[in-house]
Amino acid sequence: MLTKDFLLTIGLFLWMYFLWNRRRLYSMALKLPGPLGLPILGIAIECILNHRKLTIRTKYMDKYGSTVLLWLGITPFIATRDPKVAEQVLSAPECINRSSILTRPIAHGLGEGLLTLEGAKWSERRKHINQAFKHNVLLSFFPIFNAESKSLLTLLDSLVGQGEKDILNDIIRWSFRIATQTTVGTDVQHEENFKNDTTLKSYQRGMKIVILNILLPFTQNKIVALLCGLEGQRLKIVTDIDNMIQKIVDKKLNTKTENSAQPEMQSVINKSIELFRNGEMPMQDVKGECSAMVIAAFETTGLTVRHTLLLLAMFPEYQEIAFEELKELFPTAGYFDVDYEDLQKMVFLDRVLNETLRLxxxxxxxxxxxxxxxxxxxxxVIPKGVNFGVDIFNIHRNPDYWGPDPGKFNPDNFLPDNVRDRHPYAFIPFSKGKRNCIGWRYGVLSAKLALAKILRNFKVSTSFRYEDLEFADNVGIELIKAPGLAFERRT
Ligand code: HEM
Structure with a gap:
């Protein structure tokens, strides 16, 4: 009896200590609107049962206001679709770090890089790696963009007359191949694991483990990971990727430094090796930086191209306008090359791309x-250690900034007159502020180039209806049902 009372007292004491330690969180929670959800679980179960649909947050924002506090288990998470709040957060030095819920599993699984680094270490690294995204360096990537888009065209040509197909894997393969070659150099083409897609599959399996680690944080524990076989898989993936990058690094280390003014010398791998040679970066980080760059680049760019094709298939009237613009620039269909100046002339395609990145x-x-x-x-006051989500999806559909029907596909949203007076944080597909996407110009140029070639050569169609699209949270946005696309040759 005495023991029971004693244990109860200890339990009560620990509970009060726990609550006392979190008092600042509760004080913040009282000042921010939002659903309480279930005791202890908050809205976590609702998110899981609804396949992490993005409209869960929309529902709460419609009900409670544009900035809401959501309980994910016992962890508070603030989400905003208000561009003014987004501006405060993305410009604040207090919010310079990405959420560790996301970065810890990436860094553990695939290595440290710009994507995951924090504070002063991140800002120092960003200064160096920024040089790998200068205009002349991006221009030097065009031969890679053109060659890989040509291979993609050949593949799409084989789909003509085959009915509707989900082409996500083919597009991801295209974006992976350009991301890897621009990050570690074109020598990677000779690596067997690159040629036969083993490296791509390793990255994809690695990202699946990262997502599992984010959704079920206890799987990050080494013992749990060992028991479920995750640690073995992770080590194999890391070894596959590391071995490939190491071979390229070794080759570069054994070669005399070339003319450092050449754009290739500014690439991510060469910049990282330069830092390694100066003793400013450990070898593990050289590989981590390259891996993190490839991860940040390939899924985002691939999804953008796939989504643009989907939307143009769903809205054929806009596809025809885009086609006419391209036909004017490239009167003959086929394997033409596209250069930087050509891309500047595709003003309608620009609007379509922006509208795709909005929706x-x-x-x-x-x-x-x-x-x-x-x-x-x-x-x-948001206390130290709180996670804050700038909800890009919902900012882009905020009716206060995009009108009463914000989900409508309308490329005219990006006519200069319509852009002029809009809040600068109402459209932030590449985030904004100091920690925005370092590769945003690269992403736009490579996506536009591939789209120009595809849309000039093929008419795309789908029976999937725009109204039936459903979106879910993932590292990259996920479509709950994958629509297929059919291809018809253009002359
Ligand atoms: C259309 C394609 C792309 C989209 C929509 C996109 C979007 C984004 C967004 C929204 C962020 C910020 C994420 C956050 O704040 O948590 C980001 C960060 C980043 N992106 Fe992109 N991205 C794209 C292409 C690329 C490409 C092609 C590269 C590299 C070649 C790249 C490299 C990065 C890196 C390294 C970061 C982290 C930057 C830092 O923390 O300093 N992205 N991207």
Whole structure:
């Protein structure tokens, strides 16, 4: 009896200690609207049962306001679709770090890089890696963009007359091949594992483990991971990827440094090797930086191309306008090359691409974690360590900024007159502020180039209806049902 009372007292004491330690979270929670959800679970079960649909957050934002507090288990998560709040968060030094819920599994699974680094280490690295995205370096990537898009065209040509097919894997293969070659150099083409897609599959399996680690954080525990066989899989993946990058690094280390003014010398791998040679970067980070860059680049760009094709298949009247613009530039169909100047002339395709990134942003949420207390302009103090989601998907569909029918596909949203007076944070597919997407110009150029070639050569169609699209949270936005596309040759 005495023991039972004693245990009860200890339990009560620990519970009160737990609540006391979290008092600042509860004080913040009282000032922010949002659903309480179930005790202890919050809205976690609702998210899982509804396949992490993005409209769960939309529902709560419609009900409680544009900035809401959601309980994911016992963890508070603030989400906003208000561009003004997004601006405060994305410009604040207190919010410079990405959420560790996301970065810890990526860093553990695939290595440290810009995507996962924090604070001063990140800002130092960003200064160096920025040089790999200068205009002349991007121009030097065009032969790779053109060659890989040509291979993609050949593949799509084989789908003509085959009915509707989900082409996601083919497009992801295209974006992976350009991301890897521009990051580690074209020598990678000679690596067997690159040629036979083993490396791509390793990255994809690695990302699946990362997603599992994010959704079920206890799987990050080494013992749990060992028991479920995840650790073995992870080690194999890391070894596959590391071995491939190491071979390329070794070759570069054994070669005399070339003329450093050449754009190739500014590539991510060469910049990283330069830092390694100067003793500013360990070898593990050289490989981690390359891996993180490839991961950040290929899914986002691939999804953007796939989504643009889907939307143009669903809205054929806009596809015809895009085709006419391309036909004017490239009167003859076939394997023509596209250069930077050509891309500047595709003004309608630009509007279509922007509208696609608005309605189907490849990254649906930009999640940050406060490194110090941070005061919102309404006076609410967000304590250190709280996760804050700038909800890109819902910002792009906020009726206060996009009108009463924000889900309507309308490329005219990006006519200069319509863009001029819009809040700068109402459209942020590449996030904004100091920690925005380093590869945004690269993403736009490579996606536009591939789209120009595809849309000039093929008419795409689908029986899938726009109204039936459903979106889910993932590292990149996920379509709950995958629509197929049919291809017809153009002359
Ligand atoms: C259309 C294609 C792309 C989209 C929509 C996109 C979107 C984004 C977004 C929204 C972020 C910020 C994420 C956050 O705040 O949590 C981001 C970060 C990043 N992106 Fe992209 N991205 C694209 C293409 C690329 C490409 C092609 C590369 C590299 C070649 C790249 C490299 C990165 C890196 C390294 C970061 C982290 C930057 C840092 O923390 O300093 N992205 N991207």
């Amino acid at each position: 189907m942003p490849s990254v649906p949420i930009s999640a940050r974690e406060t490194i110090r207390d941070f005061r919102l302009s309404n006076g609410v």
